[in-house]
Amino acid sequence: MDISYESWLLRAKALRHPAGHHIDGREEPGGGADFAVVSPRDGRELTRVADAGQAEVDLAVAAARRAFDHGPWPRLAPGERGKALFRLADLIEERRADLALTLSLEMGKPISDAYGIELRALVNTFRYYAGLADKLTDEAPHTAPDALALVTREPAGVVGAVVPWNFPLTLAGWKVAPALAAGCTVVLKPSELSPLSALLLGRLGTEAGLPDGVLNVVAGDGPTAGRALGLHPGVDVLAFTGSTAVGRHFLHYAADSNLKRVWLELGGKSPNIVLPDAPDLDQAAATAAWGIFFNQGEMCTAPSRLLVHSSVADRVVDAVVARAETLKVGDPLDPATEMGALVRESHLEKVLDHIAAGREGGARLRTGGVRIHQETGGSYLAPTVFDAVAHDSRLAREEIFGPVLSVFAFDTVDEAVRLANDTEYGLAAGLWTANLSTAHQVSRRLRAGTVWVNCYEEGDLTVPFGGMKQSGNGRDKSAHALEKYTELKTTWMQL
Template sequence: MDETKIAQLRNQSIPPARHFIDGAQVSASDGGTMPVTSPIDGAELTTLARGTHKDADRAIAAARGAFDDGRWSGLAPAARKKILLAWASLIEAHALELAVLGVRDNGTEIGMAFKAEPLSAAGTIRFYAEACDKIFGEIAPTSPGALGLVHKQPVGVVGAIVPWNFPLMIGAWKLAPALAAGCTMVMKPAETASLSLLRLAELGHEAGLPAGVFNVITGEGPVVGAALAQSHDVDALVFTGSGATGRKLMEAAARSNLKRVYLELGGKSPNIVFADAPDLNEAAKVSAAGIFRNSGQVCIAGSRLLVERSIYDSFLEKFAAQAKAMRVGDPLDPATHAGAINSESQLARNLAFVDAARAAGRRVVTGGTRILEQTGGTYMAPTIVADVTQDDPIVQNEVFGPVATVQPFDTEAEAIALANGTTLGLAAGVWTRDLSRAHRMVARLRAGVVHVNTYGGADITVPMGGMKQSGNGHDKSLHAFEKYLDLKTAWIKL
């Protein structure tokens, strides 16, 4: 990675950011703006357009027009493919620029951001571009006197609301299959991570996306996000974020046009270590990365460590050593292991969970404090809270920070009960040498993805989705198309 180029990019001034609507940069209808504060050092980077309901309506109208007149949905899939592939290539050409811009905005360490943001987004767009001319309809096995044809058609205008931790990666999970299917989109980024998605939209227009096909509008969730959910011209809504917001979006959809709503609402993921794990040192190292990379701001983070009692103390010591070895600091330094917490409010929330656990008599093994405050940035030490109970708030609620809880278990059945004992079910991990046990755990854990003898790591070919209150629908893989395609039957009498 070119450290000289990173240094140049980190000091570039950023002009005031505006919406990207109908192929052009557009200011808020009332001229409103909101500051963009970097979690690296607390400095104000630039301003965003503070979107209004009128702005959202304008973006929705642009997407509606672009869908209804067929400038995108009416293109041959091979033509859409060509434009999407050109977009992916442009993203790769601007990868370092996009990565640094995103890090300045949300604080993810550059080593992770470079791969997980622009390079991941480019790969995702390329995957769905290659797939879009390989979606076939069906001929039903009807009686000889009738012909039943099943057509797959784009659902229409899609509203997408994406979070601040990985805006390009998660944004691409939404936009790529939607656009490949022939839909148009209005995307609302998080208030604290909008800059890279706005730049992505510009590159899409440069690659040949027709005006109105992909629009990005910035602003506050209760205004812009609510407008998308309430609109009668949005046909589907996709969201990654908190459960509380997800419920509000579903309620708004029910009160408007009953648009389909797909939600990924986070996790409280168990990571289960049996005494017969193949390599306990490797398990400790990977488990630490699984919760402390990106300062724990990862939806599938293995935030609940469950350890078989016979190895509890020794494994906790190994795990704590890995946490203490994590280098937290400037996210634009390639040597940094974990960057900044996204915002002051998120940092305060993280610390409040730890303070409550400490007050309840739980053991804070390491961390639990703000660090590097002199930089002006928002940094937190990797934190381990041991000897917690299942009903502790820090066990039951998603913290979304570098905070791991640790609990012992005695039997496989107890491990499953503890693992499944929250309302969320996004991911899980199992460490064991016993192949039969591994299969039993995969079958019985209520989670959308179960890692075995690893934690994290998957590619675009496999689906990502949750069980229980972690949401519905799937990002990634060919299954993602299911959210953006309608089935239409043609029944023809012969």
């Protein structure tokens, strides 16, 4: 296919966006209220989408409940569920360009990343869980000779999945695919900033042959639709990715309703440690720059704290600054763009507020820190690097969720580990060293759900993803994700 800048612009003009929720296998216009979806690339309204209130959430949960309690999906042979998920993966592949374009328009991701990274991840996710659907095994523990014990895994029920705007489809896939593979039914609520790609995913699920009510998608904001889903007594499991503050709300919702299980993947302030014996300091610097500026820095695992040994700090930081100053920031629909627009104007203002606080707090601004391309109407920020950052400052402590890197120097490994762990978060960490013993020992000491050694953001669907401390609980990806959407049942038979 033609993936030139001109072809994406033409596709964007011809693209027709969904306007209603996807409930019980069909479009549901809702009760009349709607909201605007605005593109951060130019500040223009893309479309208006039905706004879910309590009534629409009730409809979606009721459809999922019927499909679980009375429909065929939980009772299908697991291999048949797998076949349906394979069909859905194939349809996603067929509609890859439209899905990529939609999410690029709604949240500002460069089209090359949307098409080449996020859509590839979504297809791979559905294919992985499609193949895993019939690979789960039950247990028959050895017991007394006059008894037979069975431990079986059963689908947990109706799953509410609430996902953010930064990876609208990847994170939806990480929750929807294993839940469906396990035999659950789902109500997906995307962010109100990026609902369009998720609504398209719901339509494709029906086209792929998912029974009505198995995959429902409602568009609405967190305080209304998200809260209604969190409090709903018809929801058995709630899976959420987003901020730590909102994660706390979902725990309260569970306590105030039916004690539904709540699985949280929350914020991060991830350290990236560069030791002087790193096998390739240039690669370490290039990866540090890529990691913080990829997806406009709007990534929970972004290596936003660069910890560099004093003996190599100047070399590494100078290389990161040089890369930041050559990074192409611009229209997300230009395939040459490396960093697009921040998701919305108000988010850009929050990031700029952090930058101002960094300057006032005495950190040294090495590059960036200013809004750019304002004439487009879009929300663009120059890649930003601070060094000489105070460890107790906002730059060091708070998740900025933007292309802002804070640099810290250290002199010993123990100091690096102490600084790395000195955060309320524990989602991810990076470590650069050529010493095998150091790699093992430091990795064990870092309080993070994922540690990357001599790389960053690497891995595949075979490994779990999730955090420690206030970065959440439970795991996405891998076979372990199925544990969130199944219940263990013991059956004891006296012979």
